[in-house]
Amino acid sequence: MKTAAALRRDAARIWRAALLAVDPETFVRDTVRLRGEALRIGRERLDLRAFGGIWILGAGKGAAPMARAVERILGGRIAGGLVVTPYGHALPLGRLEILEAGHPLPDAASRRAAARMAACARERVGAEDLVFCLLSGGASALLASPAGGITLRDKLECTRLLMNAGADIHELNALRKHLSEIKGGRLARMLQPARVVTLALSDVVGDDPGTIASGPLSPDPTTFGDCVGILRRYRLMGKVPPPVVRRLERGAAGAVAETPKPGDPVFARCRWVLVGRNGAACAAAARRARGLGYRTAVITSRLEGDTGEAARFHMSIAEEIARERRPLGRPGCILSGGETTVRVTGGGKGGRNQEFVLRSVAALARMPVPALVASVGTDGTDGPTDAAGAVADNDTLARSRRLGGDFLAAALRDNDSHAFFRRLDDLVLTGPTRTNVGDLHIVLVG
Numbered sequence: 001m002k003t004a005a006a007l008r009r010d011a012a013r014i015w016r017a018a019l020l021a022v023d024p025e026t027f028v029r030d031t032v033r034l035r036g037e038a039l040r041i042g043r044e045r046l047d048l049r050a051f052g053g054i055w056i057l058g059a060g061k062g063a064a065p066m067a068r069a070v071e072r073i074l075g076g077r078i079a080g081g082l083v084v085t086p087y088g089h090a091l092p093l094g095r096l097e098i099l100e101a102g103h104p105l106p107d108a109a110s111r112r113a114a115a116r117m118a119a120c121a122r123e124r125v126g127a128e129d130l131v132f133c134l135l136s137g138g139a140s141a142l143l144a145s146p147a148g149g150i151t152l153r154d155k156l157e158c159t160r161l162l163m164n165a166g167a168d169i170h171e172l173n174a175l176r177k178h179l180s181e182i183k184g185g186r187l188a189r190m191l192q193p194a195r196v197v198t199l200a201l202s203d204v205v206g207d208d209p210g211t212i213a214s215g216p217l218s219p220d221p222t223t224f225g226d227c228v229g230i231l232r233r234y235r236l237m238g239k240v241p242p243p244v245v246r247r248l249e250r251g252a253a254g255a256v257a258e259t260p261k262p263g264d265p266v267f268a269r270c271r272w273v274l275v276g277r278n279g280a281a282c283a284a285a286a287r288r289a290r291g292l293g294y295r296t297a298v299i300t301s302r303l304e305g306d307t308g309e310a311a312r313f314h315m316s317i318a319e320e321i322a323r324e325r326r327p328l329g330r331p332g333c334i335l336s337g338g339e340t341t342v343r344v345t346g347g348g349k350g351g352r353n354q355e356f357v358l359r360s361v362a363a364l365a366r367m368p369v370p371a372l373v374a375s376v377g378t379d380g381t382d383g384p385t386d387a388a389g390a391v392a393d394n395d396t397l398a399r400s401r402r403l404g405g406d407f408l409a410a411a412l413r414d415n416d417s418h419a420f421f422r423r424l425d426d427l428v429l430t431g432p433t434r435t436n437v438g439d440l441h442i443v444l445v446g
Contacts, residue, residue, distance in 0.1 A: 002331045002446030004393050007372040011391060011442050014288045014333070015376055015428070021284030022378055022437045024062035024136065024201050027276040028069035031199065039074075041197055042273055048077065051195065052128035056081030056096055057117055057187075059143050060136030060213060061379045061436040062201045064091040064098060066275075070132055070199075071095055082120055083134070084113040084142045089432045104384055105156060106144035114145035114182050121190040129194045133187075137203030137379060137436035139213030140173065145181040147247060154241040155179050165234040166343035168304065169204055169211060174222040174230060176214045177259055178251060179244060184259035187216035189266045196270040202277045203379070203436045205302045205338045209272045217270055220259035224251030277301075278337035278438040281378055285335050285440060294333035294444065303338030303441070307352050308359045310340045314373070314443050315363035321445045322369045330369065332445040339438050348416025351383025353439055354427075357390040358417040361408055365397040370446035376428050379436035383418075389428045389439075390421040399424055 002010070032041050039046045048054070054077050058067050067083045071094055078095045086103035099116070101109035125131055146155050158179070162172055177184030188196060196217060204211045209218040227248045231237045237245060250256050260266050279301040289296040299317070303310055314334065321332040328334070342355045350358070353375040360373040376382075376389035400407040403423060411420035421427045 002370060002444070004370045004372070004395065004446070007370055007393060007444045007446055008391065010292050011372055011374045011444060013292065014285045014442055015374065015440065017288035018281040018285040018440050019378060019433060019435070022276055022281045022435050023065065024276065024435050025065040025069040027201065028066050028199060029073070031273060031275045032070065032073055034073050044271070046130070048130070051130040052126050053079035055079055055120070055125050055129055055131045056083070056134065057120065057131060058083040058134030059085070059117070059139035060134070060201065061086060061089060061103070061138040062136035062434055063134050063139070064089055064093070065434050066134040066136065066199060066201065067093055067096055067098070070134065079129070080124070082117055084117070084139070086138055086142065086432070089434055091434070101142045103138050103141045106141045106152060110142055110144035111152060114143040117143060117187070118145065118182055118190060121187060125191055125194050127193050131191055131194050131196045133196060133198040133217055135198060135213040135216070136201035137212070140176055140183065143182055143216065147179050147181055149243050149247060150179050151243070154243050158240045158244050161236050161239055162234065164344040165236065166341050167230065167234060168341050169339060171230045173211050173214045175227050177220050177222065178224055178227050178248060180214070183214035183216050184220035185215060185218055185264070185266065186259065188218070188270050189260060192266050193269060198270065198272045199275050200272060201275055201436060203339070203438045205304050205438070207274055207277050218272060219262040219264060219267055221262060223258060224248050224256065228252050276437055281437050281440050282335050282337045285442065289333040289335070294331050295328040296333040296335065297328055298335045301337040303336045303340060305340060307340040307342045307355045311356045311359035312363070314441060315360050318371055318443050318445050319363070319367065322367050322371060330445055334443045336441045337438055342415065344415050346414030346416060348411065348414035348419060349385060350415055350417030351377070351385055351387070353377050353382040353389030354385070354387060354417035354421055355415065356441060357392045358411060358420060361392050361396050361400070364392055364394050367394055370394060372444045374428065374442040375439060377439050378433060380430040380433040385418045386429065387418060387421070387427040388430045390417065391426050391428060396424065396426065
């Protein structure tokens with residue numbers, strides 16, 4: 001039987017293996033190869049002699065290492081470009097300018113970055129040029145370009161209300177696209193008729209091109225009418241800023257131009273290539289777990305839905321392993337990836353990974369054998385906190401009670417997972433990882 005200390009050591013090893021497997025620079029080098037003037041991007045071959053200049057535009061948590069990889073491949077062939085990444089995520093680049101901006105909340109630097117990128121697309125990129133667009137999670141906040149009549153504060157308040165109501169990433173992005181001048185395929189419109197290749201690192205379940213970074217280079221199947229429906233569904237029409245409601249209602253009535261849809265000729269010279277996803281992290285974690293002696297199963301890399309329900313489901317499997325030795329024998333490891341949703345009802349601080357672990361604490365205390373849960377964001381940031389996630393085991397509940405009162409109940413009531421795990425010294429702190437393929441949940445049963 002694995003001890004509690006062994007489970008903690010093993011969980012860290014499994015997490016590190018997953019993170020190493022989703023390095024954006026490696027993903028790009030594996031996808032883009034140059035031989036002479038022949039550039040291979042996956043299965044496609046481009047003759048670089050057919051293009052006037054090569055430009056690089058990028059945004060996201062993984063944009064800096066992606067850009068460094070492209071620079072090393074193309075070198076002096078690059079005419080120029082711009083990369084935007086969160087504060088603390090920049091890397092030295094040779095031929096490209098790199099800017100830092102706000103995330104998860106956009107700021108004035110996000111607006112300036114979006115304006116600079118739009119200006120480059122409209123004024124510097126020529127019709128005969130080739131453009132590489134490097135996108136990863138976080139780009140939506142980093143490129144803030146509110147539509148006419150909408151302020152950045154309006155967009156932030158709308159996003160905050162939707163997130164607290166439990167809206168998922170698809171619903172959030174539908175609104176973001178229709179309140180933006182650059183998202184929802186509008187950057188592709190600015191770049192036409194240049195040839196555009198998007199290399200994307202996916203942090204969303206299903207790897208939908210229109211959802212990653214709010215789809216600045218992808219067709220948008222959502223409409224202004226859909227956005228009005230989302231606000232009504234969450235009973236937010238009377239709560240979001242009035243300029244947001246006016247724009248969406250005018251758009252639904254046909255008075256504001258829609259985002260470009262599937263089949264629009266603006267995308268005729270655009271190609272989208274997925275270079276990395278959550279499945280790679282789950283696969284690497286599984287290989288490491290098996291190497292450490294665990295009977296291992298990846299139950300899904302597409303986990304969505306309520307965070308509390310997801311945690312309860314994982315704990316039910318863990319208890320089945322502990323008591324019945326099924327569907328796996330012991331020691332057992334179950335893994336999943338994806339992005340769950342927290343419905344915020346309290347005023348505390350945390351993120352979906354910390355909340356996932358918090359909602360597993362009581363079940364862990366009932367386990368008849370050593371057991372552990374770790375949930376971490378591959379980007380190193382969980383919600384508006386300094387943590388990537390958290391870890392808990394059988395003893396976490398007892399340790400929390402020694403802090404006085406019912407600390408767990410208070411944290412659950414207030415959505416205050418960060419304070420709970422900070423006081424127990426059980427936060428997972430990685431700093432910027434410069435990658436982002438969503439979350440990884442690790443459950444170990446000794």
